[in-house]
Amino acid sequence: MRCIFQREWSVAMRNPGQWVNPLLFFIVVVTLFPLGVGPSPQTLSTIAPGVLWVSALLAVLLSLGALFDADYSDGTLEQLALSGQSLPVIVLAKVLVHWLLSGMPLLLMSPVLGLLLNLPSQAIPVLMVSLLLGTLSLSLIGAIGAALTVGLNQAGVLLSLLVLPLSVPVLIFGSSAVAAAAGDFAASGQLLALLALLILALSLAPLMASLALRNGVSGGT
Amino acid sequence: MRCIFQREWSVAMRNPGQWVNPLLFFIVVVTLFPLGVGPSPQTLSTIAPGVLWVSALLAVLLSLGALFDADYSDGTLEQLALSGQSLPVIVLAKVLVHWLLSGMPLLLMSPVLGLLLNLPSQAIPVLMVSLLLGTLSLSLIGAIGAALTVGLNQAGVLLSLLVLPLSVPVLIFGSSAVAAAAGDFAASGQLLALLALLILALSLAPLMASLALRNGVSGGT
């Protein structure tokens, strides 16, 4: 596990784009919204929780597309499947690295973007906690989608299609937690629900993804 | 030109994912919004123009990532650059096919999604015209970005960073045209601006993209 983790880490560090880009994407999408919707601070602060969460979701899921693709096309995936190591563990390591490099920076950047969208400042801590739990779940869910579509061309968009329905619960609990906090209500219920989803995803996703991967590898020529 | 067009068309038809996916992505993102923002019809119809336009923009631009990538990695791009045909014409043909398969379906689907978001029905024709002009420009702008990032790993997200600032004017004119129509104002000014942008993009983008492509091919090993 540690070693796989290190491997992923070093590959990722060679590609700084991998971690800077989802963050920039998040920032850019959050910026586009006011441009599309109009600058009224009133409207913006009403839709801020939704916009932040939808953008975070898109940033995480879109950057997940490449999770196994490079490994597939250069033949590494075959080698992983043929190695003596457990595939679910390998998947878990990949997802964690991905999260550290894409989910985590989002999390750290989110307060600034919240302010840009006029989100009341008391909602910021809830925003961060909900993103912490939620982006982790999303990374795990996205890994299933990435594994299912490995080796298909145009996998990126197909992936979103497979994964978005699965990630709807995360989106709903996440954004309503933030909305509750922005309206000065308690958000602990929603956060607990997010935690439950995370635990579920942690226990199921690596297994499902590794099944899908093994199958994807055998389908290739 | 006709022949290049046919070639692109036949490759694309072999990949139905290429045209179904942006459409589905558009639908999914538009449906996510009410889930993230909360279902109040009031809020929804205020933000409908913005949401529709931002989603259309993301759908077009994200599906553009693959515009030259497949051609790059299988070596076709080298052959195109070395052929006796003019590269800007080839680029234009590719963009038109891409638009027919991704922009056009969006256009046809947009009335339904507009109604889903409570957009007043008098704004629907303007929505469609603005999307017609706008998605064409976006495809052309996106082609520049795709050409600049050809052959880079993680090109998808870098692409968004390069292309989104360039596509802001389209977004602004497009969404404000729809918003004006929804508020029973005239939208012809915005639509004319969109037309002007389209003409500018048509005259510049193929040239710039082919410069970038020629360069991208030479950079590879």
Place this chain on the structure above:
Amino acid sequence: MNELLKVNDVTVWRGDNLLLDDVHFALNAGQVLQVRGANGSGKTTLLRIVCGVGFADEGSVQWRGESIERNRHQLNNELLYLGHKPGIKGALNPIENLRIFCALSGLEASTKTDDLIKNALANLSLSDKAELPCRFLSAGQQRRVALARLLLQHAYLWVLDEPLTSLDKAGLAWVENQISQHVSNGGAVLLTTHAPLQVKGVTVNTLEL
């Protein structure tokens, strides 16, 4: 008995054609088997089935007397497969790439492992490229990095699909030499190649497809 690999009546249909028709063979310790055939005769298909990364329509593959589906873990630990795609990351340098393969085959990350890797690279005259990201290497150099695994992973069965692709004369001689050593140490090799192969001191069995 030293029978390692046994392939029973493997049959594969592709489209309407019978690609592999009741292919069967056995491979024992100390043997080299070269699968031969024209382009498209099914060599790659067969090799992938043997490794368990391809499906056969009929037939079975056994490793040490047990079906590889039930025995996958053991096969994976004792197998080294080198296919058309080398499994080398362009973003990593040769040392980092080989560290991964070492880790996957159970070697601890340590300075000892690193020394082994450096020796292997030197052996393949890649010492001065050891720190260069592999996407900058030439076709033959990338193939050499993949081949360095032969020195690092301790597997009984080598399955090599056209290992000589893009290698120059020196590279060819190196591979032949490795195969001959592996076999004399009791390993087994299953390979395909269109180039003439001369392995010293070993008779190369052939299977025509």
Place this chain on the structure above:
Amino acid sequence: MNELLKVNDVTVWRGDNLLLDDVHFALNAGQVLQVRGANGSGKTTLLRIVCGVGFADEGSVQWRGESIERNRHQLNNELLYLGHKPGIKGALNPIENLRIFCALSGLEASTKTDDLIKNALANLSLSDKAELPCRFLSAGQQRRVALARLLLQHAYLWVLDEPLTSLDKAGLAWVENQISQHVSNGGAVLLTTHAPLQVKGVTVNTLEL
């Protein structure tokens, strides 16, 4: 004078190494030049520069007496380049793939062109795969599809980077035969290969890197 291609003092640095040091040669109509060298000696780099899809740090390449930067259009019309990557679309079948190449080299799409393509495929024993998407073809079959261009495009200069990769014996003989015909018709060939090459009736000049 029949001098087609002239390469003047091409110099390329890679990292801190001088990869190509003042390489210069000329290629005339009716000549074959094989660039030779160990793996990583810069053959691919040189060939790409000659075709105008690579940057040299110094030096120039001339086609029919004019620098290829100013003369790019003419060179493109008279050049056939086949690199490490074959430029074949996995989603299209061989006929469709070759139609594209025909169109790019200025041949009208017509039944006559289609007949030419079918003949070329038959010549390469791919008739029964003519309608199969190329991603299903074996490595050698894909290479054959790419090589069919030699029969279809009418170019003076062929630049072939390891054209024999994954080909079986019959494929090898086919390529040698094509080269010999092309040269006797007044064409020129610049190629690399690690396999021994025997072209009937032509002396193959070599350039060592």
Place this chain on the structure above:
Amino acid sequence: MFKWIHRFGSAPFVYRLAGALSPWVGMACLILLCAGIYIGLVVAPSDYEQGESYRIIYVHVPAAILSMFVYVVMAIASAIFLIWRLKLADVVAQASAPIGASFTFLALVTGSLWGKPMWGTWWIWDGRLTSELLLLFLYFGYMALRAAIEQPQSAARAAAVLAVVGVINIPIIHYSVEWWSTLHQPATISKMGESSMHPSMKRPLFMMIFGFQLLYAYVLLIRMRTGILQREARTSWVAQLPEVARD
């Protein structure tokens, strides 16, 4: 004419010229900035409406102006590089990008620091603010693209194409955004378009603007020297430089 361009564009000449000029430019910049800051922060009277907080103008406005100026320089240099293949123009563009991005960032930060007391919020989706933010994205895109392509020649051309496309877009962004925000919310911040300013406040402002320009020139010269050295590292004239030969 062509000879002149060639001589002027030759790397050793520019390297030495930049080396000779930079101390003078640096000195002038230091003097102007010190004087400007002193007069601006201490001597100039405080604003009767905004009190002391207006003094941030002495950093904000020069930074904002320079952010656009640098982009234009970068785009012109890129166009020259694309058309005439003048390598030196690429050195200028590459050296300018991070400087321009820093000015943009500074303008954004000082602007929003100023916005908090003035408008009661750090950020508002006003036209000028938005287009400044997009300018920052353009700079980031330029630098990210440059960093993502390994082959230096290839990276230079791709980045140049982007810079040129971006500059066509800048007026478009500017006008569309201005028009867009006034359509929805006319005259939110008419204070931005300051018309008349007391000369005692204006003088230090101009000193600061000019000082920032010199600062740009100074950093540019230094960055150009390193850029030239990196590109020409293998040539004999670099090897013979006393400062290189030492180590």
